[in-house]
Amino acid sequence: MKMSLFRKILTPNIMVLLGPISVLLGVIILFVIILNNGYSQIKTQLSTLKTTRNSENQLQTKLDKLKDIPPGILDNSSDVIVVLPYKNPGILIISQMRLYANNNSLSLSKIELKNASKTNDQLAKMQLSGEFDIPNFLSAVNFLKNMISSAPISTLDELTIKLSQAGALEGELKTSAYWADLPTQLPPLNEPFRELTKEEQDLLTKVANFSQPEFTTLPPTTPGQRENPFK
Amino acid sequence: MSVNLLPQELRPKGSYVKLSKTLKKFALVSTIVMLVTSSVVLASYLLLRYQISSSIKKQDELKGNIKALEQTEQKMILIKDRLDKIGKIEKSDNINKGVGILEDVLGTLEENVFLEEVELKPANAQVVIVTGNSLELTHFLSKLMSQVKLVRIDLVSLEYGPTKGYEMKLSLSR
Incomplete structure (x- = not known):
């Protein structure tokens, strides 16, 4: 079937x-x-x-x-660290302030450092205020111009110059000192490399020309015998 | 001479034999096409694999070269980081413009016109000008308006005293 x-x-x-x-x-x-x-x-x-x-x-x-990268730019890496250091530059700014006050015949009568704080832009800030006896307005302007173009960077926040009872010019200047932590890590290898923009290059040229603070290097001394170890 | 011993009903019809021959030709052509396509696919696959592996090799080489320039990159990262922050500081409120205004005001002062008081704030600069007579005051103001680049001049106060003369407080902004 x-x-x-x-x-x-x-x-x-x-x-x-x-x-x-x-x-x-x-x-x-x-x-x-x-x-x-x-x-x-x-x-x-x-x-x-x-x-x-x-x-x-x-x-x-x-x-x-x-x-x-032009080698000149890389040479400025130490300058930018002095302009914006990673530690509180208050003492350096006071030293600069004293230097420029002397150079412009201003006499510094009082100086104060206060209110260290962090800003929103990963910056730390401290207020500095100083009182001066000023011989004339032109000296004060020159002093301020020196301060604007000096390292470490500071901003001039407020200035008052008045005639005292004795007829002398007295000034009070409020400034801010800044510092910021250093970057701790490099970006990933395959992350695109961003060159300096025109504005950044101009800013770099500007800050590289800021007058630097004078550092003193102490020469090393040879060890000697202490006659009296308690002195 | 061939002798067909099959019974007639077991023999396929002529049209079927013809169709079978055509189908055989189709099968042959399809096989050839399939073999050619497979070879092309395989060759493309192998070529792509080769290109990928040589690209990865080149990447490793480039990574090594970039690593060798790590110090340069570190310096650039540091410079960019500092410049970025310095830029923010420069943009923050300050009296830098006020210093320029003060310098220009000093340049406009004449013999009997005195600057007595200055107050610089981020928003404006206030100056107190003292002079013996109104003519010099007018002359100073016209010089200030023509020679100093200002956005706004506000007269805050104007006082007169017989001993001091005219005392004018101006608020200037650039």
Whole structure:
């Protein structure tokens, strides 16, 4: 019974088509599988290549920019540290204030440091105020101009100059001294390198010309014998 | 001479044999196309793999070169960090403009016109001018307006006393 059903379906006409149809179907299925997998693999590889090429270009640009930095700019790295130090520069500013007061014939009568605080811009700030006897207004202007262009950086917040009862000019100046922590880590290697903008270059030139405080280096002394160890 | 011993009903019809031959040709062509496509896909895949690996190799080389310039980068990061903060300090309220105004006002003073008091604040500069007569006062004001670059001049007060003369308080902003 079964044999006769097979014979009915698998007639010689069908049998002659069965071979090529099965081969054709097999090829089509294989073709679809290869195309599908191949396409997705190539797509993945293309996107990986794009990413790696981008990173490569970024690194190349960064390297080129690092090699192209003019040496003059790098020499200013110590100047900017003096202009904006990482420790409270109050004493240095007082020393600068005294120096410029002397140079401009001002006599410093009182000086005060107070209110150390942190600002929102990762800066620390301290207020300084000084009282002066001033010979004339021109000396006061020259003194202020010296203060504006001196390192460490300070801002002049308020100034009052008045005639005293005795007829002499007296001034009171309020300034702020600033300092900030140093950056502690380098950005990731593949992060793009940002060059100095025109404004930053101008600012660098300006602060590099600020008059620097005078530091005294004590010469090393040779150890000697103390005759009286209690003195 | 071939002799067909199969019964006639077991032989496929001529049209089916023809169709079978066509299908065989199709199968052959499809196989060739599939083999060519597979080769192209495989070659592209291998080429891309090669390009990726050489790009990664180049990246490693570049990273090494950048590492060698670490000191330069450190200095630049430091300079940028300081400049960024110095820029913020420079933009904060200060009397730098006021110092310029005071210098210019001093330049406009004449023989019998005196500057008696100065108060510099971030918003403005206040000066007290004393002079013996009103003519000199007028002359000073016209000189101030023409020679000093100012955005605004406010007369805060004007007093007269027989011994002191005219005392004028001005608020100046640039």
